[in-house]
Amino acid sequence: MVSKLVIRIFGGFGVGAVVTLLALVLFNDNGDTVSAHLIALNLLGSMLIGGYFSVSALLFEIEEWSMLKQTLIHYTLSLIVLFPVFTLLTGWVPLNPHSLLIGLLFFTGTYVINWLGWFTYFKQMEKRMNASLKQRN
Structure with a gap:
């Protein structure tokens, strides 16, 4: 079970890193300059999100739980875990009521x-x- 978690975490990190790289390549204007610190924070945010979703998908493998229970727990955990990444770490969602509601x-x-x-x-x-x-038959 531990090796499965490690593989999922690092697989998710990899997907997050690739998504960040693609965003940098596709959406960066040649005249733009981006600080290494900003790239690192966004890369870390993407990797954490990828790792989280890779591991949290295991909730849907708990056969004793109904699909509704799996979904509600996954959604709630996603909000709890991802809120700090979206707001505090990366700043993707600004910390004001309007932006938080839209997010x-x-x-x-x-x-x-x-x-x-x-x-x-x-x-x-x-x-x-x-x-x-x-x-x-």
Whole structure:
């Protein structure tokens, strides 16, 4: 179990680092100068988010929990863990009520869209598996 966690954490760090690198390459104007400190904070933020999501996905492997329980715990933990990264570490979401509300709405909307996508995917997979079983009988 420990090796699985380590692999997930470092895999998430890698994805976060690649996302930051792509953002730097794609969205940096040739005339822009960015401090190494700012790049490091954004890189660290992306890596922490990647590591968190890689590990937190394990919640969805707890078969004793309903999908609703898994989702609510994952969403709540995501807000608790990611809030300091989004606000204090990287400054991606400024610490004022208006920005925090917009950030919360954007995060929640993205979360719901992602959840609905996975829900739809697994429902389709369930239908195909049931159809396959019916053909066998």
